[in-house]
Amino acid sequence: MEIALLGGTGDIGEGLALRWAHDTEHTVLVGSRKPEKAASKADAYQTQLSERGVEHDLEGYGNEEAAARAEVVVVSVPPQYTSDTVEAVAPALDEGDVLVSPAVQMARDADGFHYDPPESGTVAETIAAAAPAGVPVVGAFQNLAAGALSNLDNELTADVVVTGDDDEAKGIVRSLAEDIEGIRALDGGPLANTGVVESITPLLINLAMNNEGMHDLTVQFQ
Numbered sequence: 001m002e003i004a005l006l007g008g009t010g011d012i013g014e015g016l017a018l019r020w021a022h023d024t025e026h027t028v029l030v031g032s033r034k035p036e037k038a039a040s041k042a043d044a045y046q047t048q049l050s051e052r053g054v055e056h057d058l059e060g061y062g063n064e065e066a067a068a069r070a071e072v073v074v075v076s077v078p079p080q081y082t083s084d085t086v087e088a089v090a091p092a093l094d095e096g097d098v099l100v101s102p103a104v105q106m107a108r109d110a111d112g113f114h115y116d117p118p119e120s121g122t123v124a125e126t127i128a129a130a131a132p133a134g135v136p137v138v139g140a141f142q143n144l145a146a147g148a149l150s151n152l153d154n155e156l157t158a159d160v161v162v163t164g165d166d167d168e169a170k171g172i173v174r175s176l177a178e179d180i181e182g183i184r185a186l187d188g189g190p191l192a193n194t195g196v197v198e199s200i201t202p203l204l205i206n207l208a209m210n211n212e213g214m215h216d217l218t219v220q221f222q
C-alpha cells in the first residue's frame with residue numbers, strides 16, 4: 001500500500017515513516033511543503049535504515065504529490081495547520097483514499113498540558129470538514145510518542161485506538177497500524193469518539209514531565 005505522511009519531515013512523521021519502512025513492504029512517501037526538504041528527509045530516513053541493514057526505498061515529495069500517489073494519507077502536521085494542509089491536497093485525493101488524523105490540540109500553562117479541542121470538537125472532525133466528499137477520515141496514533149517510534153532500538157508495545165465512521169477505512173488503518181511490530185489496533189468506535197482518544201495525550205505528557213523515567217510513554221489497555 002502507498003502511505004503518504006504530510007509533514008512527514010516532523011517528529012511523528014519520522015517515527016511512522018521509519019517504522020513502516022523498517023517493518024513492512026509498504027511504499028512510504030514523505031511529504032513536505034517543500035519537495036527538496038521531503039527528499040532530503042526521505043534520504044536521511046533511508047540512510048538510518050541502511051545502517052541497520054534494512055534496505056527500503058523511501059520517497060520524498062511535496063505534500064500534494066505525496067497525497068496524489070498514496071491511498072492512505074496521514075496528516076502529520078501541527079493541529080492548527082491540518083485544515084489548510086488538507087484543503088491544499090484535496091484536489092490530489094481520489095474517492096476512497098483515506099485521511100488519517102494523529103493530531104491533538106493542546107494548551108500549556110504553569111500546571112502542565114491540557115486538552116484544548118478546536119471548535120469542531122476534535123482535530124479529526126476539523127480534518128473531516130476539510131476533506132473532499134468520498135474521502136473518509138480515521139483517527140489513529142494520537143497516543144504514540146514520536147520518540148517511542150523513531151528510536152528503533154525501542155521494542156514497541158502499544159495500543160492504537162482507531163476511530164472513524166467508515167468501517168472499510170478503519171479496517172485499512174487498523175491493519176496498517178498492526179503491520180508495525182508491537183502495535184495492537186483497537187476499534188474506538190465512530191469519529192465522534194475521537195475526543196476521548198485525543199484527550200489522553202496531554203495526560204501522557206504530564207506523566208512524563210512529572211515522573212522519572214516515563215518519557216515516550218505508550219498506552220496499553222488490559
Ligand SMILES: NC(=O)c1ccc[n+]([C@@H]2O[C@H](COP(=O)([O-])OP(=O)(O)OC[C@H]3O[C@@H](n4cnc5c(N)ncnc54)[C@H](OP(=O)(O)O)[C@@H]3O)[C@@H](O)[C@H]2O)c1
Pocket residue numbers: 006007008009010011012013031032033034037038075076077078079081085102103104105141142143144145146147
Ligand atoms: N510529536 C509527537 O510525539 C506526536 C505524537 C502523536 C501525535 N502527534 C500529532 O502529530 C502532528 C504532528 O506532530 P509533530 O510533533 O510531528 O509536529 P512537528 O514536528 O512540529 O511538525 C510536523 C511537520 O508539520 C509541517 N508544518 C509545520 N508548520 C506548518 C504549517 N504552517 N503548515 C503546514 N505544515 C506545517 C512541517 O513540515 P514541512 O515544513 O516539511 O512542511 C513539520 O515538519 C500534531 O498534530 C501532533 O498533535 C505528535
